[in-house]
Amino acid sequence: MKNEIAIHNSEWIKDKIYTVCGEQVMLDFELAEIYGYETKAFNQQVKNNIERFDEDFRFQLTVEEFNEILRCKNSASNEILRSKNLTSKTENRGGRRYMPYAFTEQGIYMLMTVLKGELAVAQSKILIRMFKEMKHFLQNNANIFAEINTIKQNLLETNVHQKEADKRIDELFTLMDKYNVEEKQGIFFQGQIFDAYAKFESFIAQAKKEIILIDGYVDLSVLERLSKKQSGVNVTIYTDPKTKLTAQDIQKFNAQYPTMSVKHTTKMHDRFLIVDGKTLYHIGASLKDLGKKCFAFELLEPSLIPAILQNV
Structure with a gap:
């Protein structure tokens, strides 16, 4: 059964990307929300095409991995609230009692070939464009991403040296631009x-x-x-x-x-x-x-x- 579709913007979707074992992943219940499915129906669609989803495309989180997501997502001041929100979603969506399934980038891309229809296409386009925007935050830029977070945290705490920090951020993004691909x-x-x-x-x-x-x-x-x-x-x-x-x-x-x-x-x-x-x-x-x-x-x-x- 499908829910009423809500077209979420990239910022909303970016908040649903987590890092597990060095892989960027999205969780089944949040992907189900993006595509307008109940979690159970969403996972059934995947099971109907399970031959397309190898272990490096889709895997079930352990309790430790899920708890790590809760600890790392957002700042420490929001950790408790975030934990309650995620736990509530996983427990209340269809009464599930098991850990969520995580989809890697390859799994998400394969998912786009499984869910058909105009609405699925529209949501898939948003995900593709969003991941294009997020390429600077891929694992090979983890050290740069960490430095940017440090700069932002310092700005929040001290609100000083803003011009210098902005310059440093610009320099970091200039470094990441080396991954841009020329046409030829x-x-x-x-x-x-x-x-x-x-x-x-x-x-x-x-x-x-x-x-x-x-x-x-x-x-x-x-x-x-x-x-x-x-x-x-x-x-x-x-x-x-x-x-x-x-x-x-x-x-x-x-x-x-x-x-x-x-x-x-x-x-x-x-x-x-x-x-x-x-x-x-x-x-x-x-x-x-x-x-x-x-x-x-x-x-x-x-x-x-x-x-x-x-x-x-």
């Missing part, structure tokens, strides 16, 4: 999952007629990305014969997003994406692993395309 080449660092997928989908969106993907390790998550292509764009995938894709997977994809063909090759080590026969990208990671580890991409000379296709 760039590097994504470990944990920048949404940024990596957003960049890949921007490549897909360029295609008017044809997409050729050369990647030895293609799975269903890659097809999820390719489903964002424009209507009428044909897709050809060259991948290893041991790929996890089945004939049924291809048939289901083509039933909704025609037309895709899969060819097998063992000749290629690197990953390439060719768009409309004139744009060539070299991608340093298999597309199913974008953002899991540091990788780079670059735009290559289109004159290389014929040689690549001849040797695939």
Whole structure:
């Protein structure tokens, strides 16, 4: 059963992001609220598609992990109030008596493929944009984030040296801007999952007629990305014969997003994406692993395309 939908702004959603075991996560009952579901119904939707949610996508919190969230969220003066609010939500939503499930960034992204409909799309867009805004707060910037919090706390306590503190904050954000990705080449660092997928989908969106993907390790998550292509764009995938894709997977994809063909090759080590026969990208990671580890991409000379296709 769905509740009445409330479109929350990014600031409200940011307050629902927690760090557990070094991962940024959101909890099931708060995601259910965002999508307008009762918690039980929300988790049932996930269970109906449980094959999409590996342990690094979704896991159940321990009592210690949940208590750590209560201790760390917000300032010490608000800790008791925050603890009561979260505990109340977890106990009163459908009478649950178990610890919440936590969804990592990958899990949230996969969740967007499970919940269908216009309202789900609208809420998913807010989450995507919000995570884009939050990239400065990813784990690889934890030390910078801690320093910013220290600066803010000092400002609250002393209300002095404001100009100097503002300058320091500007300098810190300037440092974080080194993670901005240029259009023709760039590097994504470990944990920048949404940024990596957003960049890949921007490549897909360029295609008017044809997409050729050369990647030895293609799975269903890659097809999820390719489903964002424009209507009428044909897709050809060259991948290893041991790929996890089945004939049924291809048939289901083509039933909704025609037309895709899969060819097998063992000749290629690197990953390439060719768009409309004139744009060539070299991608340093298999597309199913974008953002899991540091990788780079670059735009290559289109004159290389014929040689690549001849040797695939």
